[in-house]
Amino acid sequence: xxEFTPIAATIGGILIGLAAAMMMLFExxxxxxxxxxxxxxxxxxxxxxxWQATFLGGLVLGGIVLTAAQGFVERDFVxxxxxxSPVLAIAAGLLVGFGTRLGNGCTSGHGVxxxxxxxxxxxxxxxxxxxxxxxxxxxxxxxFAFGGLS
Amino acid sequence: MIRQLLVLFSGFVFALGLGISEMTRxxxxxxxxxxxxxxxxxxxxxxxxxxxxxAGALQxxxxxxxxxxxxxxxxxxxxxxxxxxxxxAAIFGIGWGLAGxxxxxxxxxxxxxxxxxxxxxxxxIAGILIHRWLFD
Numbered sequence: 001x002x003e004f005t006p007i008a009a010t011i012g013g014i015l016i017g018l019a020a021a022m023m024m025l026f027e028x029x030x031x032x033x034x035x036x037x038x039x040x041x042x043x044x045x046x047x048x049x050x051w052q053a054t055f056l057g058g059l060v061l062g063g064i065v066l067t068a069a070q071g072f073v074e075r076d077f078v079x080x081x082x083x084x085s086p087v088l089a090i091a092a093g094l095l096v097g098f099g100t101r102l103g104n105g106c107t108s109g110h111g112v113x114x115x116x117x118x119x120x121x122x123x124x125x126x127x128x129x130x131x132x133x134x135x136x137x138x139x140x141x142x143x144f145a146f147g148g149l150s
Numbered sequence: 151m152i153r154q155l156l157v158l159f160s161g162f163v164f165a166l167g168l169g170i171s172e173m174t175r176x177x178x179x180x181x182x183x184x185x186x187x188x189x190x191x192x193x194x195x196x197x198x199x200x201x202x203x204x205a206g207a208l209q210x211x212x213x214x215x216x217x218x219x220x221x222x223x224x225x226x227x228x229x230x231x232x233x234x235x236x237x238x239a240a241i242f243g244i245g246w247g248l249a250g251x252x253x254x255x256x257x258x259x260x261x262x263x264x265x266x267x268x269x270x271x272x273x274x275i276a277g278i279l280i281h282r283w284l285f286d
Binding site for chain 1: 153154156157158159160161162163164165166167168169170171172173174175176177178180181183184185186187188190191192193194195196197198199200201202203204205206207208210211214216217218219220221222223224225226228229230231234235236237238239240241242243244245246247248249250251252253254256257258259260261262263264265266267269270271272273274275276277278279280281282285
């Protein structure tokens, strides 16, 4: 359904790797988005904005710039043509939020930052969420027909 | 100040990477996960590119005592494989497969006012808080 875009994917991956590398080399922090979002949701103790909130600000800024850039370069960065119902999106959010905290990480923390460390926890977590996600896509689109692709 | 700006810049570059690779588009993510259907392997190259660059950064870390600004390198040291690690990853995977958003792309797409992401993001935050109430 979507085109195979290995070059754009590799360039994007390199940028993600560079961003995560900056967080480690400057701050000594793992760029795991679920952990950063969770950290930003902690009560403030009166100190200046936590680094987590600043990083999330960068993500939001990036989203705004990407959205604005779409009109100029005739490429889609931040948009979808799929009809993903609110109910599906809300259920997905609850599962992703709860699951990433229970499993201590998501695609970025376990995948991007964990696999290069050869962390067995991260490698197993990545294999598990990839397999669960692929099974879910199969079931919701090819067995039942309520997924975004069906 | 420069320290805060570099953290902001890291987040910004992270978002650009997600956008250019189109991980911010659910069709691209679901197409990658749809290995029994019309498979689009692009996102394996995202992970590959990111892992190679980050592995290089870890080599630099090896030769340094501390990060540029932070007190120390906070690299996770846990090694035990727990049920919660695997169950949590499985629950996350189910949610990821439902709508095609993981946390980073969900935030970036919500910033771009993509409709399903505007439902996904508050619910993502609720999921994190529910976990906190139950387990903290």
